[in-house]
Amino acid sequence: IWKSIDLARNPARAYQKALNDRIDAYVTGKVSGLWNENEPDTEIKSNYQRFYLFDIVLADRPDWPAWAFRLIDDWIDQNPSSRNDAWDSFNCAIRLLNWIKLLHDAPLESFPDEEHWENILHSIHLQLHRVHRGHSYEVPGNHVIIELFSLWLTSSLFTDIKEASEWKTLADERFTAEIDAQFLTSGFHCEHSVHYHAQVTLLALFWLCSKEAQGTPVAGKKKKKIH
Secondary structure: OOOOOHHHHHOHHHHHHHHHHHHHHHHOOOOOOOOOOOOOOOOHHHHHHHOHHHHHHHHHOOOOOHHHHHHHHHHHOOOOOOOOOOHHHHHHHHHHHHHHHHHHOOOOOHHOOOHHHHHHHHHHHHHHHHHHHHOOOOOHHHHHHHHHHHHHHHHHOOOOOOOOOHHOOOOOOOOHHHHHEEEOOOOOOOOOOOOHHHHHHHHHHHHHHHHOOOOOOHHHHHHHHHO
16 A cells, blocks of 8 residues: 555645755755755645655665665754754654655665664654654544554554653554544545545555554454444
C-alpha cells in the first residue's frame, strides 16, 4: 500500500517538480539547505518541513541514501527545538512518517556511525515528544488521527526511546477510539471531504495491517467500521 500511489494523477505534481529543482540546487551547492530560504508559498514551505515526497524524488539518484542522511542532518542543524513551524506537532508527525520511509529504504551499509545515528535518534525522540504533547485528540479531523498514527508507528519502531512503550499504548488506545469519531454512520469522513476520507481510510488500513503483523489484531467492530 505504502508505494501504491499513482503520482501521474497526483495533485502534488507541481510540488514534486519544485522539490526536484530544489534538491538539484542543493546537490550542486547552489543552495545550502531547504529550510533556510525565503519560500513565499506556505504550503510548499510546510511540505519541505515534512520531507513530503523526498523518498520519491531522491530515489532517482544512485547515491540517494547519502543525500537522504545529509538532508536529515541539515534539518536537525537548522531547526533547533522551538515552537516555530518546524516543531508544530502536525509537521513533526508527517516528517517522522517520511523519515521512516527514507530509513526503511536505505541499505544497511549506508547508515551513519553510532554517534551520528544517536543524533538522529535524539531528534526523533524530541519530535515524538512534540507530537505526544501537541496532538489535539479532543478535536475530530484528519490532523489528530495522522498525529496519533505517527506517534503509534514511530513508538512501535524506535523501542529504545524511554517513553516508547507508554506512548505506543496511549496512541493505540486513542487511535482505536478515534475511528468512531472520524467516520459518520454513513461511513463517510466527518469533514465531508473525499480527499480526507481517502487519507484517513488509508491510515486506518496501515494501522490495521500493522497491528495484525505485530500479532495484536484489531477487534471485530473496529475492523468492520474500517471496511
